[in-house]
Amino acid sequence: MPQGMFDDIAVSPTQMRREEDLVQRVLRSFDGTPNPRTKAIMQAVTRHLHALVREVRLTEAEWETAVKFLTDAGHITDARRQEFILLSDVLGLSMQTIAINNQELENATEATVFGPFFVDNSPCIDLGGDISGGASGKAAYIEGSVVDTEGNPVPGARIEAWEADDTGLYDVQHADGGTYGRAHMFADEHGQFRFWGLYPTPYPIPDDGPVGRLLRAVDRSPYRAAHLHFMVTAPGWRTLVTHIFVANDPLLAADSVFGVKASLVKEWTHHEASETTPDGRDLHGRPWARTRFDIVLAPDASMR
Amino acid sequence: MPQGMFDDIAVSPTQMRREEDLVQRVLRSFDGTPNPRTKAIMQAVTRHLHALVREVRLTEAEWETAVKFLTDAGHITDARRQEFILLSDVLGLSMQTIAINNQELENATEATVFGPFFVDNSPCIDLGGDISGGASGKAAYIEGSVVDTEGNPVPGARIEAWEADDTGLYDVQHADGGTYGRAHMFADEHGQFRFWGLYPTPYPIPDDGPVGRLLRAVDRSPYRAAHLHFMVTAPGWRTLVTHIFVANDPLLAADSVFGVKASLVKEWTHHEASETTPDGRDLHGRPWARTRFDIVLAPDASMR
Numbered sequence: 001m002p003q004g005m006f007d008d009i010a011v012s013p014t015q016m017r018r019e020e021d022l023v024q025r026v027l028r029s030f031d032g033t034p035n036p037r038t039k040a041i042m043q044a045v046t047r048h049l050h051a052l053v054r055e056v057r058l059t060e061a062e063w064e065t066a067v068k069f070l071t072d073a074g075h076i077t078d079a080r081r082q083e084f085i086l087l088s089d090v091l092g093l094s095m096q097t098i099a100i101n102n103q104e105l106e107n108a109t110e111a112t113v114f115g116p117f118f119v120d121n122s123p124c125i126d127l128g129g130d131i132s133g134g135a136s137g138k139a140a141y142i143e144g145s146v147v148d149t150e151g152n153p154v155p156g157a158r159i160e161a162w163e164a165d166d167t168g169l170y171d172v173q174h175a176d177g178g179t180y181g182r183a184h185m186f187a188d189e190h191g192q193f194r195f196w197g198l199y200p201t202p203y204p205i206p207d208d209g210p211v212g213r214l215l216r217a218v219d220r221s222p223y224r225a226a227h228l229h230f231m232v233t234a235p236g237w238r239t240l241v242t243h244i245f246v247a248n249d250p251l252l253a254a255d256s257v258f259g260v261k262a263s264l265v266k267e268w269t270h271h272e273a274s275e276t277t278p279d280g281r282d283l284h285g286r287p288w289a290r291t292r293f294d295i296v297l298a299p300d301a302s303m304r
Numbered sequence: 305m306p307q308g309m310f311d312d313i314a315v316s317p318t319q320m321r322r323e324e325d326l327v328q329r330v331l332r333s334f335d336g337t338p339n340p341r342t343k344a345i346m347q348a349v350t351r352h353l354h355a356l357v358r359e360v361r362l363t364e365a366e367w368e369t370a371v372k373f374l375t376d377a378g379h380i381t382d383a384r385r386q387e388f389i390l391l392s393d394v395l396g397l398s399m400q401t402i403a404i405n406n407q408e409l410e411n412a413t414e415a416t417v418f419g420p421f422f423v424d425n426s427p428c429i430d431l432g433g434d435i436s437g438g439a440s441g442k443a444a445y446i447e448g449s450v451v452d453t454e455g456n457p458v459p460g461a462r463i464e465a466w467e468a469d470d471t472g473l474y475d476v477q478h479a480d481g482g483t484y485g486r487a488h489m490f491a492d493e494h495g496q497f498r499f500w501g502l503y504p505t506p507y508p509i510p511d512d513g514p515v516g517r518l519l520r521a522v523d524r525s526p527y528r529a530a531h532l533h534f535m536v537t538a539p540g541w542r543t544l545v546t547h548i549f550v551a552n553d554p555l556l557a558a559d560s561v562f563g564v565k566a567s568l569v570k571e572w573t574h575h576e577a578s579e580t581t582p583d584g585r586d587l588h589g590r591p592w593a594r595t596r597f598d599i600v601l602a603p604d605a606s607m608r
Contacts, residue, residue: 015407022403025562026396033522041360042522046395048356053400056348063392063401070388074378084374088367091350092330096357097367099326103319218337218346258329 011057023050072210080172082116086211089113089257090220102238106149108298112259114241115229117170122160122182128279130196133180137166137198139286140268141278142244144293146191146232153191154297157234160184161197163227168203196281199268199289200226200244202251215256225251225260230293237297244293266291315361327354373514380513384476386420390515393417393561394524406542410453412602416563418545419533421474426464426486432583434500437484441470441502443590444572445582446548448597450495450536457495458601461538464488465501467531472507500585503572503593504530506555519560529555529564534597541601548597570595 011019026046033039052058073083088094094113102111125131132139146157162182164170171180187193204222207215215222227243245252245265252260268291271277277288315323330350337343357367377387392398398417406415429435436443450461466486468474475484491497508526511519519526531547549556549569556564572595581587582594 012407015403018408019400019403022396022400022562029396029524029562030522032524035521038521041362041366042518044356044360048352048359049395049397050400052348052352053397054404055352056345057404058345058401060401060405062345063398067386067388067392070374071378071381071386074375074381074388077375077378082371082375084371084378088371091353092326092333093353093357094367096323096326096354097362097364099319099323100358100361101364103316104322214346217339217342218334220333220336258326258333 019050019054023047026050069210069214076209081206081209083209083211085116086205086209087214089205090211090215092258095258098241105238105298107296108149108238109240109242109296110261110263111240112242112261112264113257114231117164117172118160118162118229118231119172119179119182122162122184123179125183125185125195127185127188127192128194128196128281129183129185131161131163131181131183132165132196132198133171133178133183135165135171135180135198137201139283139288140197140199141194141288141290142197142228142293143192143194143278144295146187146193146234146295146297148237148297149299153187153189154234154237155187155189155191157187157191157193157232157237157295157297158184159187159193160229160231160233161195162229163198163200164203165198166201168201194279197228200228200246202226202249205256220256221251221254222256223251223254224257225249225255227259230295232295232297234297236300238300240295240297244291266293323354323358327351330354373518376514385510385513387513387515389420390509390513391518393509394515394519396562399562402545409542409602411600412453412542413544413546413600414565414567415544416546416565416568417561418535421468421476422464422466422533422535423476423483423486426466426488427483429487429489429499431489431492431496432498432500432585433487433489435465435467435485435487436469436500436502437475437482437487439469439475439484439502441505443587443592444501444503445498445592445594446501446532446597447496447498447582447594448599450491450497450538450599450601452541452601453603457491457493458538458541459491459493459495461491461495461497461536461541461599461601462488463491463497464533464535464537465499466533467502468505468507469502470505472505498583501532504532504550506530506553509560524560525555525558526560527555527558528561529553529559531563534599536599536601538601540604542604544599544601548595570597 027043030039030042077083098111146154148154165181171178202223207222226246226249230242232240243264245260247265247267268289271288273285273287331347334343334346381387402415450458452458469485475482489499506527511526530550530553534546536544547568549564551569551571572593575592577589577591
């Protein structure tokens with residue numbers, strides 16, 4: 001019997017048996033499923049969803065609200081907006097799926113949510129190049145290394161980086177159709193990398209749909225802690241999808257999608273326009289920030 | 305720990321703690337919800353959905369399949385098609401919600417699914433009239449009584465009846481925009497009622513969308529046992545939404561929405577065209593069927 005079930009509502013033994021009989025009938029309806037994994041998942045879906053509606057003693061009006069919520073989420077979803085991913089995100093289900101599929105391996109860098117703003121075919125930059133592509137925000141220099149769990153460099157690892165501008169929007173959220181705030185590069189023969197980008201800005205997830213209404217109903221903020229996305233791939237290594245965050249960002253403890261992990265929070269230093277940049281780049285009188293992200297890739301489980 | 309969890313996949317204590325920590329963080333994010341019922345529901349949704357994904361060790365590809373399934377269900381849903389209700393139906397969640405909200409009360413008639421084919425403002429017929437409105441199928445005479453749980457008649461109870469024709473379609477599924485196979489009437493001063501309709505025909509739920517694909521993947525039939533819908537209302541009594549079924553219908557044990565209850569399965573007698581009808585109606589040479597449905601209404605809980 002799930003925790004909390006029937007705590008405060010009197011349900012007769014006859015009624016409990018009737019409800020349990022229905023659960024068993026639904027479970028048996030999946031007995032003939034040819035694929036054993038599909039069968040196990042559908043029977044688990046049945047057990048957990050029936051336990052949910054029985055525990056809360058769901059009313060018919062609440063059931064209608066749930067149907068309407070899912071319908072609205074479906075209707076706002078299109079090629080540029082994915083409300084079901086947002087829903088999974090704000091319920092922590094995206095992070096839980098990532099946790100399940102990226103179990104901690106020794107000192108490998110931790111993963112976090114992929115998010116809906118990655119796009120294929122980002123520009124390729126040389127090491128030390130600029131991913132911002134003219135997007136607005138404070139300049140930032142990011143450098144680091146890519147090594148394996150034994151400390152050996154991973155030369156040539158492909159590093160994708162993408163981020164919002166200082167208005168809190170990604171390029172794909174702007175109407176101009178441009179590509180900026182994203183690029184990929186390859187680590188050098190020592191596994192080292194460096195690039196210029198933007199100091200991260202916090203922003204809200206899209207909150208003009210049913211997920212936004214849900215967050216308001218539960219008095220939760222739609223804001224994400226400021227972050228810079230990374231995806232790091234190299235043949236023979238587990239693909240790493242992660243972010244880096246900003247130390248002391250007040251949103252770290254209240255990230256709307258539960259994406260923050262302590263190991264991913266980085267110190268950033270801030271520098272006046274007059275200070276010389278690490279690689280001598282001329283920022284034309286702009287101040288700049290700087291941080292370091294040392295990446296550890298886990299072995300690809302499928303190749304062990 | 306939910307039943308079956310971690311049975312066959314090794315998950316380290318560190319990993320379990322990491323996953324459980326995430327569940328606790330998501331639960332706490334709802335702590336500030338102003339409405340206590342909303343808070344309880346969202347925390348229960350969180351607990352049960354996280355237990356589900358952890359128990360099955362959901363892969364990232366399966367998570368994507370779930371997002372696509374919900375998206376497709378949203379996109380096929382419109383004013384005439386409700387895929388999320390179908391999904392709730394085939395998972396037995398509609399029947400479970402009905403069971404929870406219509407706990408058996410003494411000898412009151414049992415409820416079953418409402419279905420998506422009810423429409424407001426059906427034609428009103430006199431007792432003994434015909435609900436079929438010209439829809440095709442075998443004529444059937446249905447009579448019965450409406451009483452309370454102590455056996456007292458409920459005069460004037462409003463009885464709505466609706467059903468598919470013998471092609472398995474409701475009027476709203478035909479393209480002609482007509483209204484047929486549905487009507488309402490009022491019980492007489494003794495709580496008695498009688499009408500002509502159609503002998504029920506089994507039919508599949510709409511299976512050309514994601515729910516149909518799901519049923520095929522799990523080798524389940526989309527067919528519903530043959531039935532005739534009723535909704536009975538009277539001031540002071542709990543609204544009864546139910547069906548009657550046909551004894552010996554082979555689909556009774558395999559109804560795709562789990563709507564069958566033994567008490568709702570009725571014997572129907574079959575009669576030659578030459579036999580005189582109970583009320584002397586001239587069927588112009590058609591054979592006919594006959595059954596009886598005695599209805600017992602429960603008191604309206606809100607008025608106790």
